[in-house]
Amino acid sequence: MILADRWADKWIDAWNRRDLEAPLALYAPAVEMRSPFAKVYAVDGMVCGIESLRDYWGEAMRRMPRLRLEKRAVYSGHLALTLHYEDDSGRNCVETFLFDKEDRVVFETACYDRLR
Structure with missing residues (x-):
């Protein structure tokens, strides 16, 4: 069972450390x-x-070496969670993750308040 806040913290921490794997x-x-x-x-x-x-992420990390993410909110669903975060430019993103029964992401979609 996914613990939404813990999962989101792990995901954001990995991005902020540039740990692609x-x-x-x-x-x-x-x-x-x-x-x-x-x-x-x-x-x-x-x-x-x-x-x-x-x-895709490797290229994103290369192009944005100083990118920092800060969690704003996490919402839980059945085999799903939505994460709202803000990046270092002030852009807000809401990403929804759908999980399989082994708690692995099978689908993700990202929406931004602005693209630039």
Whole structure:
């Protein structure tokens, strides 16, 4: 069973440490991730599979070496959670994660208050 606040803290901490493998360990091999920024890497804005997600996040970490995330709120659902965080530029993001029965992310979607 996912403990939403603990899971969100672990995810944000991994991003803030630039530990690419730590958040990836929370995901299923066949994960699908949707983001307006993924449209740069995939025509349909979907990143499919753990290896593609590794490439996508690796590039994001390279391009934004000082990115810092701060948790604002976490909302729990059945095999789901939504995380609201703010980045160091003041941009707000709300990400929803859907989990399989092994508590691994199988789907993620990100929404931002502004894209720039």
